[in-house]
Amino acid sequence: xxxxxxxxxxxxxxxxxxxxxxxxxxxxxxxxxxxxxxxxxxxxxxxxxxxxxxxxxxxxxxxxxxxxxxxxxxxxxxxxxxxxxxxxxxxxxxxxxxxxxxxxxxxxxxxxxxxxxxxxxxxxxxxxxxxxxxxxxxxxxxxxxxxxxxxxxxxxxxxxxxxxxxxxxxxxxxxxxxxxxxxxxxxxxxxxxxxxxxxxxxxxxxxxxxxxxxxxxxxxxxxxxxxxxxxxxxxxxxxxxxxxxxxxxxxxxxxxxxxxxxxxxxxxxxxxxxxxxxxxxxxxxxxxxxxxxxxxxxxxxxxxxxxxxxxxxxxxxxxxxxxxxxxxxxxxxxxxxxxxxxxxxxxxxxxxxxxxxxxxxxxxxxxxxxxxxxxxxxxxxxx
Amino acid sequence: xxxxxxxxxxxxxxxxxxxxxxxxxxxxxxxxxxxxxxxxxxxxxxxxxxx
Numbered sequence: 001x002x003x004x005x006x007x008x009x010x011x012x013x014x015x016x017x018x019x020x021x022x023x024x025x026x027x028x029x030x031x032x033x034x035x036x037x038x039x040x041x042x043x044x045x046x047x048x049x050x051x052x053x054x055x056x057x058x059x060x061x062x063x064x065x066x067x068x069x070x071x072x073x074x075x076x077x078x079x080x081x082x083x084x085x086x087x088x089x090x091x092x093x094x095x096x097x098x099x100x101x102x103x104x105x106x107x108x109x110x111x112x113x114x115x116x117x118x119x120x121x122x123x124x125x126x127x128x129x130x131x132x133x134x135x136x137x138x139x140x141x142x143x144x145x146x147x148x149x150x151x152x153x154x155x156x157x158x159x160x161x162x163x164x165x166x167x168x169x170x171x172x173x174x175x176x177x178x179x180x181x182x183x184x185x186x187x188x189x190x191x192x193x194x195x196x197x198x199x200x201x202x203x204x205x206x207x208x209x210x211x212x213x214x215x216x217x218x219x220x221x222x223x224x225x226x227x228x229x230x231x232x233x234x235x236x237x238x239x240x241x242x243x244x245x246x247x248x249x250x251x252x253x254x255x256x257x258x259x260x261x262x263x264x265x266x267x268x269x270x271x272x273x274x275x276x277x278x279x280x281x282x283x284x285x286x287x288x289x290x291x292x293x294x295x296x297x298x299x300x301x302x303x304x305x306x307x308x309x310x311x312x313x314x315x316x317x318x319x320x321x322x323x324x325x326x327x328x329x330x331x332x333x334x335x336x337x338x339x340x341x342x343x344x345x346x347x348x349x350x351x352x353x354x355x356x357x358x359x360x361x362x363x364x365x366x367x368x369x370x371x372x373x374x375x376x377x378x379x380x381x382x383x
Numbered sequence: 384x385x386x387x388x389x390x391x392x393x394x395x396x397x398x399x400x401x402x403x404x405x406x407x408x409x410x411x412x413x414x415x416x417x418x419x420x421x422x423x424x425x426x427x428x429x430x431x432x433x434x
Contacts, residue, residue: 004407007416148429151392152388
């Protein structure tokens with residue numbers, strides 16, 4: 001009997017330690033200091049009432065210029081385990097000033113997916129970006145909605161409304177759920193809310209920020225809906241010749257449903273684009289899955305895979321540090337806005353105060369994250 | 384419908400957890416007791432909505 005009590009107590013201690021760790025990770029608060037351009041913070045639930053108060057009732061930072069123009073939506077956190085997308089969006093929300101048009105920024109498009117890590121993936125629960133004021137910690141997140149918020153997965157996932165059969169687990173993948181379904185799962189309702197936002201705010205361009213493993217062929221590229229092909233091609237050319245890094249263009253395939261670059265473009269008037277940066281952390285051949293790998297992008301096994309020609313992007317011993325990945329996103333978005341604004345003056349979105357690739361690489365991502373302790377009254381929000 | 388299926392899955396999880404506890408109580412061998420306790424942990428974490 002004593003032995004059973006000891007074994008049960010050990011099991012309870014293990015469960016408590018694991019449970020506390022998961023609880024702390026799920027409830028870690030991420031502060032956002034509303035930048036000079038933010039005029040108000042709306043919620044996704046404002047565009048689709050059933051989402052109000054739900055875990056995915058995400059903040060929508062609205063930055064508005066004095067002059068009228070177009071409206072651009074930046075989506076970060078569609079896949080939270082791709083942190084450069086969230087961090088680039090964070091830099092826009094905390095730093096951008098808008099002279100013309102409007103910029104809408106979502107940092108946690110699938111907020112539920114920020115509260116979990118990949119089951120069995122041994123992911124770190126969080127990561128910290130060093131700053132001059134000490135560092136900001138972010139939830140690691142996953143590709144899929146937290147099973148605590150949407151469970152179980154079906155045997156077969158039929159995308160709505162196309163009825164295309166997708167991988168069963170992708171029923172929790174926001175980027176396989178667009179344009180969404182008002183009476184569907186949490187993930188489908190979230191996609192529907194974002195699509196409603198695009199419609200109601202008359203968004204001109206929707207840009208979804210991602211990262212990809214180096215073994216995935218769609219990498220270091222702008223994936224463009226056909227109405228955005230010219231814009232993406234021009235941005236690719238200017239970025240590759242002026243910014244210090246190369247980025248390609250891919251056409252959004254019409255046969256693969258549920259992705260933002262396809263469905264937002266089809267369901268609304270907006271031009272939909274998706275940006276991919278390289279993230280070695282996601283590669284299946286990686287070594288230890290650590291915070292260091294997430295932020296440095298250095299891994300000897302992936303380098304070996306590269307030497308054997310198994311990757312779709314180059315990698316050297318220097319890896320793919322987070323600052324390079326974030327800088328790629330900020331510069332590409334700025335190029336897209338500048339080219340669009342030059343070609344469409346009546347729909348221009350003119351933004352300043354956001355660092356380009358060279359500046360992010362030189363100073364680090366943390367140089368552009370604001371100290372929440374120094375935030376003015378009413379300027380602090382939490383993700 | 385989705386909510387009903389979710390509730391059913393939580394009931395299934397609870398049933399398996401009860402079975403695991405019952406087996407733990409009935410074991411005579413300490414190695415099997417440890418095994419049942421370890422297997423029980425993810426079921427408990429899901430029931431407590433921690434993971």
